[in-house]
Amino acid sequence: MRMVTFGKSRVIRRDRVRRQGLGIVALCPFYSCWVESGGLGDPVASRAWCVQAAAMLACPAVLEDPDAGRSWLPGDLAVAVRALQAHRVKCAERRAWPACRVLAGEEECMESAPSRTAVFAAVSRGLFRLETASPWVLDDVLALVLVGPVWQQLRDQFDPLFPGPVRREARAAVCTRSRYAEDRLAAGAFTQYVILGAGLDSFAWRRPDLLGSLAVFEVDHPASQAWKLERVRELGLPLSDSQVFVPVDFEAGPVQDVLGPAGFDWAQPAMFCWTGVAPYLTAQAIESTLRTIAAAAPGSEVVFSYRAEDCALDDAGTEYARIYTPIAASVGEPLQPGWPVSEIERLISRCGLTVVDHPARADLQQRYFAGRTDGLRPYTFETLVAARVA
Ligand SMILES: C[S@@+](CC[C@H](N)C(=O)[O-])C[C@H]1O[C@@H](n2cnc3c(N)ncnc32)[C@H](O)[C@@H]1O
Numbered sequence: 001m002r003m004v005t006f007g008k009s010r011v012i013r014r015d016r017v018r019r020q021g022l023g024i025v026a027l028c029p030f031y032s033c034w035v036e037s038g039g040l041g042d043p044v045a046s047r048a049w050c051v052q053a054a055a056m057l058a059c060p061a062v063l064e065d066p067d068a069g070r071s072w073l074p075g076d077l078a079v080a081v082r083a084l085q086a087h088r089v090k091c092a093e094r095r096a097w098p099a100c101r102v103l104a105g106e107e108e109c110m111e112s113a114p115s116r117t118a119v120f121a122a123v124s125r126g127l128f129r130l131e132t133a134s135p136w137v138l139d140d141v142l143a144l145v146l147v148g149p150v151w152q153q154l155r156d157q158f159d160p161l162f163p164g165p166v167r168r169e170a171r172a173a174v175c176t177r178s179r180y181a182e183d184r185l186a187a188g189a190f191t192q193y194v195i196l197g198a199g200l201d202s203f204a205w206r207r208p209d210l211l212g213s214l215a216v217f218e219v220d221h222p223a224s225q226a227w228k229l230e231r232v233r234e235l236g237l238p239l240s241d242s243q244v245f246v247p248v249d250f251e252a253g254p255v256q257d258v259l260g261p262a263g264f265d266w267a268q269p270a271m272f273c274w275t276g277v278a279p280y281l282t283a284q285a286i287e288s289t290l291r292t293i294a295a296a297a298p299g300s301e302v303v304f305s306y307r308a309e310d311c312a313l314d315d316a317g318t319e320y321a322r323i324y325t326p327i328a329a330s331v332g333e334p335l336q337p338g339w340p341v342s343e344i345e346r347l348i349s350r351c352g353l354t355v356v357d358h359p360a361r362a363d364l365q366q367r368y369f370a371g372r373t374d375g376l377r378p379y380t381f382e383t384l385v386a387a388r389v390a
Contacts, residue, residue, distance in 0.1 A: 014154060046266060062333035080345040116331035118199025119173050119277055123151045128171040132376065137368045138175035142202035148230050161323055166316045173378035176364055179385050181273035181303040188301060191268035195288065196255065197277030202229060204243050211242050217264055219255060222247035228379060250285045256292040269297050274304035279382060280333050294352035300389040302353065309338040317380035344385065353387035
């Protein structure tokens with residue numbers, strides 16, 4: 001049995017450390033996500049230290065000792081304990097936010113709480129419209145309304161973390177990905193629109209012109225979808241017969257199992273919009289979803305955004321990744337590694353789909369931001385791709 005030494009006198013068995021670490025996970029997934037994502041920066045090297053530090057913080061003696069993490073711990077572990085102590089304070093502050101049910105609930109993980117990144121994306125779409133001169137690449141008047149008054153707190157909390165140009169490019173990108181999907185939808189002959197990981201997407205209310213000829217399937221994590229539907233009810237937004245809400249966890253099972261029973265017709269051409277989701281999913285979950293899409297009728301398409309590999313990012317993209325990675329982890333939705341273009345194309349074709357458009361940032365800038373005098377363009381952090389069922 002390996003023993004782990006903490007400080008001068010504490011000796012804890014490694015299996016007990018693990019159990020205590022997992023105890024923290026149960027007590028506060030906010031910690032665990034941060035720990036799991038390698039809160040010290042280097043995911044692999046720091047993970048062990050973080051788990052040990054989390055285990056230590058389960059011990060009241062450590063929590064109450066202001067010197068813990070300073071004087072009597074070895075190097076990296078001291079850093080981890082200090083960071084987790086600071087993190088704990090942030091967590092407490094976050095829970096204290098008033099009128100912030102989405103973010104301050106007891107449940108802090110995707111299992112039971114709605115997706116906070118979906119809320120962030122909607123805030124981005126709404127603020128883009130407020131802060132940018134028209135014409136807007138996407139005019140999402142309902143985004144902030146769907147989020148509710150808490151959007152102001154989120155703006156005040158998170159805006160100062162991102163330099164202005166980084167924030168502008170990020171917001172432009174979140175709007176561009178929806179616009180791109182909806183443009184491809186409008187250009188094709190689709191009878192079904194499947195929004196995977198829909199979040200607070202307001203397509204059904206923004207685009208009555210398209211809704212009439214489509215069956216729209218909003219597929220999302222059960223907790224996220226339940227919250228969205230509650231907001232829709234609270235706001236009195238109309239629900240059309242064309243809208244079908246399908247709760248599913250992409251990591252738990254294939255989307256295929258739920259779409260058919262929800263009324264999706266596998267023999268009719270469909271457009272799948274899957275934006276802002278793959279960056280949070282494992283390669284296995286991405287592959288499983290792409291294989292499901294490949295089983296749709298010939299001519300069906302998917303538009304999705306994936307995280308670009310780090311070496312493809314420009315300075316603003318790198319800065320965005322550096323700042324956003326711990327935020328996403330802290331809300332229980334850790335980002336997954338980025339993909340090289342050639343690798344994602346290989347995965348797409350291995351799943352039985354054909355890439356039909358894979359625009360670079362410059363292409364998107366040309367298509368959607370040409371003629372502007374403010375130099376606006378989307379960030380490099382995510383890349384869009386469209387693929388078709390042959
Ligand atoms: C950043 S939001 C993107 C929302 C929207 N598609 C957009 O483009 O802004 C991520 C969405 O993915 C969903 N999601 C993440 N992981 C999921 C999973 N394992 N199963 C189902 N949905 C998931 C979340 O519920 C959330 O709605």
